Amino acid sequence: MDVAVLGLGLIGGSLLQALAAAGHRVVGFDADPATRGTARTAAARARSGARWQVAGTMRDALASAELVVLAVPAPALRPVIAELDDFDGLITDVTSIKGPVRELTKGLRFVGGHPMAGKETSGFRAAEPGLFEGCAWVLCLDQETETADWLVLAELITGLGARVVPSTAAEHDRAVAAVSHVPHLLASALTGVVAGDPFAAAVAAGSFRDGTRVAATRPELIAAMCGGNAPAVLAALDEVRKNLDALGTALSAPDPAGALRPLLAPTSAARSAWPPVPGDQAELPIRRDVLLRLGRVGGWVTEVDRERRKVVAMRPETDRNSF
Structure with missing residues (x-):
């Protein structure tokens, strides 16, 4: 998949590297020239097959993108989103607040996201491609969210080793x-x-x-x-x-x-009793109500089968109710 990552701090830089390691074509951009230089140097030193590109402008980063990831700080979101008015691809974000971003992205093909991973250190130098392995990654399924778009992202994220937790923006x-x-x-x-x-x-x-x-x-x-x-x-x-x-x-x-x-x-x-112990693994139908209930009981998605319209999900041991 062709992905543009806008913002190359800890989360954006880690995602850039993780996507490249997973075989995706990734272009990154950061407004800070020094950060772009650091990311380019790291790309040149990356092992074969896990390299990424760093664009000099946001427009260049978007040129061939199917998916855009907004990884800029929350105060910078508004002007960046304004640059995406004519972008018809899929957009997600990694921001730790979802309601305000949902408002800013109305009218766009947007699925809110938040990887529950991080460190007290920041910047591209702190980034690491394995940051998301085993982490919970919230993907929002609000009324305006297209289920097909949600599934594309769920498949991409589980491919990085993360656990996708369905939620609404307000619940998140x-x-x-x-x-x-x-x-x-x-x-x-x-x-x-x-x-x-x-x-x-x-x-x-x-x-x-x-x-x-x-x-x-x-x-x-x-x-x-x-x-x-x-x-x-x-x-x-x-x-x-x-x-x-x-x-x-x-x-x-x-x-x-x-x-x-x-x-x-x-x-x-x-x-x-934290973190919750995984319980039964189950195949679930791809329905908004089923997926949201999975998240509400503390469960998560580990695998997506778009062809069969099924997801493989794990429920916590404490949840014995059937779907």
Whole structure:
């Protein structure tokens, strides 16, 4: 497939390399000349058969593309999408918020996407072709989404080793507020507590490292994703505040340890059960309602058979209901 990747940061650069390694014809473009130069150098050094091209202009990148991947930061999406008005191919994105992008792409052949993969480092130098192996990759199936277009992307993405999770844009934004956006804010808040305490920083170990890793993400990226999903992030923050208030109340009890245990037990069990254990594998018909239900119960697509109009899906062990 001929693919143009617009934006060559961590996700776009990793996708450029992964698609090339999978045998696709890939052209990348980035507005930053230095990034384009780095990507060209990496292409020249890539092993045979896994090379990609880097265009000097966006128009050149689009010249032969069947699929365009928007991998630019959220604030840059509007002007880039405006350049795609006369593009009649398929468009997807990798942005961590889906509702606003859905609005910007009305009238285009668009399927919203979000690979749940990343690192606290950014830029093309941090990119790696194996970044998406085993990761959950949300593909939106909203009312205006053409199922045939969704299947093209699902086939492409499962071919990279990712697990495709069907969702709507609204469901995605609610979920990532809790599992991605709020954790960035919590990491920032916790890091702020320690930042002015050299002794605490010196003795901090695994729990601090794991709980604050994403605080090292570029501030403008955190601000863009949380600000772009503000209503859902605020709702999730409210829930976290309630939990923190309950823990604070327990600490003020005559027996703090005894008061804390019943609050900590269910969350300990929930975290121990994550990630979900794969359950039964099943062939499912390609129907919007069936695919969305699969995502809602925590399942995912591992293989697409467009000719037979079937997908191979995995349900979590906890879901015993039949489709």
